[in-house]
Amino acid sequence: MQKIIIVGNGMVGYKFCEKLAAHPSRDQFEILVFGEEARPAYDRVHLSDYFSLKSDQPLLLAPRAWYEENNIQLRTSEMISEINSTSKLVLTHKGEAFHYDYLVLATGSSPFIPPMEGVSKPGVFIYRTIEDLEAIENYALKMKAEGKFKAAVLGGGLLGLEAANATKELGMETHVIEFAPRLMPRQLDQSASDLLKSKIEELGIKVHLGKNSKLITGKTSMTGIEFFNGECHTYDMLVISAGIRPRDELAVKAGLVTGSRGGVEVNNKMQTSDPAIYAIGEVALYNNGIYGLVAPGYEMATVALDQITGGNKLMSPSIDMSTKLKLVGTEVATFGDPFIEGEEVTAIRYENKQKGIYKRINITKDGSRLLGGILVGDASDYNSLFQLYLNAIKLPENVEDLILGARGGESGSFGSALDLPDSAQICSCESVSKGTICDALKSGACTNLKEVIKTTKASSCCGGCKPMVVDLVNETLKSMGQEVKETVCEHFHYSRQELYDLIKMNKIAGFDEVLDKHGNGHGCEICKPVMASIFASIFMETANRQVPIQDSNDRFLANIQRNGTYSVVPRVPGGEITPEKLVVLGKVAKKYDLYTKITGGQRIDLFGAQLHELPLIWNELIEAGFESGHAYGKSLRTVKSCVGSTWCRYGMHDSVSFAIRIEERYKGLRSPHKLKGGVSGCIRECAEARGKDFGIIAVEGGWNLYVCGNGGATPKHAVLLASQLDDETCIKYLDRFLMYYIRTAAPLMRTAPWLEKLDGGIAYLKQVVVDDSLGMGEELEREMEDLVSKYTCEWKEAIDNPEMMKRFKHFVNSDESDDQLVFVPMRDQKMPKPW
Amino acid sequence: MEELLKNYQTVQVQEVLNWVSVGNTVDFPENGGGCIKYKSKQVAVYYFKRTDSWYACQNLCPHKMEMVLSRGMIGDASGIPKVACPLHKKTFSLEDGGNLNGEEYRIATYPVKIEDGIVYIGFAD
Numbered sequence: 036m037q038k039i040i041i042v043g044n045g046m047v048g049y050k051f052c053e054k055l056a057a058h059p060s061r062d063q064f065e066i067l068v069f070g071e072e073a074r075p076a077y078d079r080v081h082l083s084d085y086f087s088l089k090s091d092q093p094l095l096l097a098p099r100a101w102y103e104e105n106n107i108q109l110r111t112s113e114m115i116s117e118i119n120s121t122s123k124l125v126l127t128h129k130g131e132a133f134h135y136d137y138l139v140l141a142t143g144s145s146p147f148i149p150p151m152e153g154v155s156k157p158g159v160f161i162y163r164t165i166e167d168l169e170a171i172e173n174y175a176l177k178m179k180a181e182g183k184f185k186a187a188v189l190g191g192g193l194l195g196l197e198a199a200n201a202t203k204e205l206g207m208e209t210h211v212i213e214f215a216p217r218l219m220p221r222q223l224d225q226s227a228s229d230l231l232k233s234k235i236e237e238l239g240i241k242v243h244l245g246k247n248s249k250l251i252t253g254k255t256s257m258t259g260i261e262f263f264n265g266e267c268h269t270y271d272m273l274v275i276s277a278g279i280r281p282r283d284e285l286a287v288k289a290g291l292v293t294g295s296r297g298g299v300e301v302n303n304k305m306q307t308s309d310p311a312i313y314a315i316g317e318v319a320l321y322n323n324g325i326y327g328l329v330a331p332g333y334e335m336a337t338v339a340l341d342q343i344t345g346g347n348k349l350m351s352p353s354i355d356m357s358t359k360l361k362l363v364g365t366e367v368a369t370f371g372d373p374f375i376e377g378e379e380v381t382a383i384r385y386e387n388k389q390k391g392i393y394k395r396i397n398i399t400k401d402g403s404r405l406l407g408g409i410l411v412g413d414a415s416d417y418n419s420l421f422q423l424y425l426n427a428i429k430l431p432e433n434v435e436d437l438i439l440g441a442r443g444g445e446s447g448s449f450g451s452a453l454d455l456p457d458s459a460q461i462c463s464c465e466s467v468s469k470g471t472i473c474d475a476l477k478s479g480a481c482t483n484l485k486e487v488i489k490t491t492k493a494s495s496c497c498g499g500c501k502p503m504v505v506d507l508v509n510e511t512l513k514s515m516g517q518e519v520k521e522t523v524c525e526h527f528h529y530s531r532q533e534l535y536d537l538i539k540m541n542k543i544a545g546f547d548e549v550l551d552k553h554g555n556g557h558g559c560e561i562c563k564p565v566m567a568s569i570f571a572s573i574f575m576e577t578a579n580r581q582v583p584i585q586d587s588n589d590r591f592l593a594n595i596q597r598n599g600t601y602s603v604v605p606r607v608p609g610g611e612i613t614p615e616k617l618v619v620l621g622k623v624a625k626k627y628d629l630y631t632k633i634t635g636g637q638r639i640d641l642f643g644a645q646l647h648e649l650p651l652i653w654n655e656l657i658e659a660g661f662e663s664g665h666a667y668g669k670s671l672r673t674v675k676s677c678v679g680s681t682w683c684r685y686g687m688h689d690s691v692s693f694a695i696r697i698e699e700r701y702k703g704l705r706s707p708h709k710l711k712g713g714v715s716g717c718i719r720e721c722a723e724a725r726g727k728d729f730g731i732i733a734v735e736g737g738w739n740l741y742v743c744g745n746g747g748a749t750p751k752h753a754v755l756l757a758s759q760l761d762d763e764t765c766i767k768y769l770d771r772f773l774m775y776y777i778r779t780a781a782p783l784m785r786t787a788p789w790l791e792k793l794d795g796g797i798a799y800l801k802q803v804v805v806d807d808s809l810g811m812g813e814e815l816e817r818e819m820e821d822l823v824s825k826y827t828c829e830w831k832e833a834i835d836n837p838e839m840m841k842r843f844k845h846f847v848n849s850d851e852s853d854d855q856l857v858f859v860p861m862r863d864q865k866m867p868k869p870w
Numbered sequence: 871m872e873e874l875l876k877n878y879q880t881v882q883v884q885e886v887l888n889w890v891s892v893g894n895t896v897d898f899p900e901n902g903g904g905c906i907k908y909k910s911k912q913v914a915v916y917y918f919k920r921t922d923s924w925y926a927c928q929n930l931c932p933h934k935m936e937m938v939l940s941r942g943m944i945g946d947a948s949g950i951p952k953v954a955c956p957l958h959k960k961t962f963s964l965e966d967g968g969n970l971n972g973e974e975y976r977i978a979t980y981p982v983k984i985e986d987g988i989v990y991i992g993f994a995d
């Protein structure tokens with residue numbers, strides 16, 4: 036048995052292990068991996084997600100157990116400090132020696148720190164590991180607590196912008212400082228950079244180009260940067276992201292050949308100057324280059340493994356550096372040679388400053404081949420352009436259509452993904468070809484997208500090629516005579532709309548009956564709530580009728596909080612509340628010791644109620660005239676209002692009264708996702724109505740009705756559906772719009788993405804709702820009337836029924852309450868003990 | 871944290887030393903979960919009506935160490951009975967306690983038997 040030692044358990048080192056674990060000659064090798072970091076390899080490409088995930092688990096490429104199961108010895112928190120190539124030994128920092136037959140260096144790189152004064156001061160960071168992120172977050176919190184908010188990022192390349200987005204998200208005023216006259220100087224031309232800059236600045240990040248920093252100021256910690264032009268700026272923290280430096284220190288010490296600017300030299304077998312030692316990933320210097328992307332690293336891992344196991348795969352002679360990324364919310368993609376110019380080349384550019392789009396393609400003079408290009412603001416053409424470039428496919432007649440879209444006549448780029456040659460590389464991270472993907476289906480090895488991704492690994496890394504893979508899978512299945520559709524989950528091979536129709540037409544009474552007639556298995560946490568929502572939308576049944584299929588929050592008519600307690604949110608229609616009711620809320624909160632907060636939806640949330648307290652609390656609230664606020668359901672939440680013409684000197688109509696009327700009308704209405712509304716008394720829009728699923732704004736002569744907006748992660752302004760409506764017409768249109776949405780949307784799809792998917796978009800929606808082009812206007816109104824007339828407060832219903840009350844007990848066999856709850860003080864109130 | 875987890879170890883039927891009666895079958899929800907207390911343990915008990923089968927596991931979700939699993943939704947994944955935690959919807963097999971999202975977390979499971987309408991959970995302590 037031969038022993039392979041891998042130094043470095045990063046993305047590429049892991050890929051080597053993964054390939055080896057699945058290799059037919061796996062059993063001939065003993066594998067030992069050393070990783071200096073504390074955790075097993077994780078997805079550095081999605082490093083920034085760590086801030087929102089708050090856990091390293093989802094980022095791990097494989098859990099520790101995977102290494103065990105595959106008999107790979109993984110030693111984390113252990114660094115190799117020396118290689119003795121004559122006796123084939125490596126030495127750990129603890130002084131232990133290990134023998135190898137093959138050594139694979141996958142030590143990656145570290146951020147390049149420019150040689151300037153002050154870089155080691157507290158407050159200066161790099162951006163490479165989870166620990167770096169934690170340190171940055173902690174420092175930012177500390178700064179903010181001291182009222183300091185300015186963060187600088189040195190470097191306006193890909194990683195710098197990634198870091199800048201992170202400090203911005205942490206609530207810091209962020210400044211990007213770049214030496215070159217443009218952002219991402221290695222990928223973008225001046226126009227692309229200008230556009231990216233203006234988009235980034237719109238989001239509040241400041242960009243300073245052509246700035247040469249001299250030193251970092253500050254005594255005990257950094258306080259600013261001094262530039263060579265004499266300028267001096269204060270910053271409270273700094274993240275350096277000025278390029279990468281291969282970690283070749285081991286190789287240098289061992290006398291392997293390394294490049295003058297760093298990196299371990301390798302041939303096209305990934306062999307270093309010592310044939311028993313291989314180098315892969317960002318530490319390897321191949322063709323005089325270091326490649327700071329995962330795709331080339333993965334190819335290197337594949338080649339090295341193949342060579343060690345006796346194969347003859349060689350590294351491609353030229354490395355493709357095409358990428359598609361989302362930087363600070365802006366799509367940026369480059370492929371081939373983005374800058375190429377000269378006699379033989381024509382560059383076609385399209386720029387739309389208003390929409391924030393820049394596209395450039397470089398083609399041969401004769402217009403036959405694509406050589407490279409840049410896309411900023413809209414990279415939806417990336418996959419097809421990249422395929423045209425990579426496979427040197429002959430370009431269509433009107434080349435400009437490739438970036439402008441076809442203006443009349445046939446479509447611009449190639450028609451269907453199936454037209455690509457079999458050799459076309461679809462996923463460059465995992466080098467998966469079109470042939471591999473199609474064969475996986477044709478051979479019967481896979482039957483759907485999920486299986487294809489699992490088996491071929493296509494789109495399992497950066498996900499950039501996912502749309503292409505989806506297309507290929509769908510097209511291939513179609514060509515095999517199989518219908519492809521969006522089904523709810525493994526238990527129902529129908530879409531939500533089909534299930535809605537089936538249940539409605541056949542008057543199906545409950546979940547068990549749908550499962551018997553149209554599904555299989557027991558159901559799961561995906562299909563049960565979908566079905567609960569459908570039953571509610573057809574029969575207006577409350578969450579009390581079919582308790583087991585309600586999503587876990589609906590089951591207890593409350594939102595679960597981080598420690599397993601619940602929140603209580605009574606409805607406050609339009610945000611209008613009497614002093615008497617405020618007093619009741621205060622009294623109840625005090626009595627049950629609940630944390631109290633005004634929500635973003637103009638009402639009051641009481642947090643920290645235990646399961647058994649919920650009915651007691653609601654009993655008191657209902658007594659005082661409150662009703663459920665459905666804060667837990669996929670249902671109408673709030674209709675926000677501004678004070679309007681009753682008090683406001685600019686108000687045109689009475690927005691509060693109208694908001695209350697609308698909230699009262701649709702309260703309890705369940706829908707594919709939550710629904711929110713707003714009513715503003717004039718175009719100053721203080722109710723933020725256009726950030727809602729439906730927004731109503733007072734104008735001269737009536738109300739303007741806007742639909743399909745939302746806040747949240749992907750904010751969208753609602754768009755105008757109809758203008759100058761009177762109260763009744765406005766409600767009529769709302770009825771039609773909401774009912775049409777409820778009938779046709781996919782599960783958990785809010786109105787904005789629904790509209791995006793609707794063929795014909797807002798123009799079509801106008802036809803349906805306003806012009807009644809489908810002739811179903813009255814039917815939709817009738818259905819809505821029927822639903823809203825059946826409203827009951829489900830909390831009242833639950834409290835009045837002892838059988839229903841059995842749910843609200845922590846233990847079945849004891850009246851005790853949960854003894855594991857721990858609260859800690861929080862200003863003048865309390866909060867759960869942090870995780 | 872670790873201490874809390876240690877309190878829960880899977881018990882196989884043959885290891886049961888003590889069948890503890892935890893209530894009548896009718897006290898437990900159909901197609902859902904309820905929580906019972908035994909000494910210092912909180913155990914979630916589920917009844918799958920379609921197959922008339924019962925399962926029990928720790929109430930503690932190993933993800934964030936909260937006592938919540940009994941309040942999760944149940945169902946099956948390719949035929950394996952499972953529960954989804956109400957907090958972040960991580961899913962666990964009720965047969966062997968394994969995590970079904972491919973993560974490291976596991977939960978302890980306990981045998982259940984029904985005699986004369988009474989639910990018994992098997993413990994080894």
Ligand code: SRM
Pocket residue numbers: 594595596602603604632633634635636637638639640666672673675709711726727744745746747748749785
């Ligand atoms: C309490 C509140 C925050 C606050 O303290 O202000 C809140 C709290 C939660 N929001 Fe929110 N959102 C609250 C107003 C908002 C708003 C503002 C608004 O409604 O005007 C938004 C942006 C507007 C919008 O929805 O378009 C908002 C966008 C979200 C989103 C993102 C929705 C999206 O489509 O992108 C989620 C996640 C989701 O629903 O999938 C979310 C989910 C949640 C959940 C349910 C997360 C969870 O599963 O635990 C939180 C539970 C609260 C609880 O236990 O009661 N919350 N949330 C606000 C309750 C309003 C109310 O009175 O009902």
Ligand SMILES: Cc1cc2nc3c(=O)[nH]c(=O)nc-3n(C[C@H](O)[C@H](O)[C@H](O)COP(=O)(O)OP(=O)(O)OC[C@H]3O[C@@H](n4cnc5c(N)ncnc54)[C@H](O)[C@@H]3O)c2cc1C
Pocket residue numbers: 042043044045046047048049069070071072079080081082083113114115116141142143144162163194197282285315316317318326327328329330332358360497
């Ligand atoms: C924020 C960020 C965003 C990125 N975004 C993208 C992207 O969108 N697309 C893309 O293609 N690429 C992206 N990258 C680059 C990508 O992450 C790297 O190309 C990839 O991680 C390189 O893999 P590697 O295994 O060579 O190095 P690494 O992942 O850095 O792994 C090397 C490992 O070796 C360890 N090590 C080093 N020396 C020793 C030693 N002596 N003993 C033991 N262990 C040692 C290190 O601690 C490290 O864990 C991004 C990188 C960052 C930081």
Ligand code: SF4
Pocket residue numbers: none
């Ligand atoms: S309340 Fe909303 S924004 Fe705040 S943490 Fe919860 S989900 Fe996120």
Ligand code: FES
Pocket residue numbers: 931932933934935936955956957958959960
């Ligand atoms: S606490 Fe259970 S999934 Fe997070």
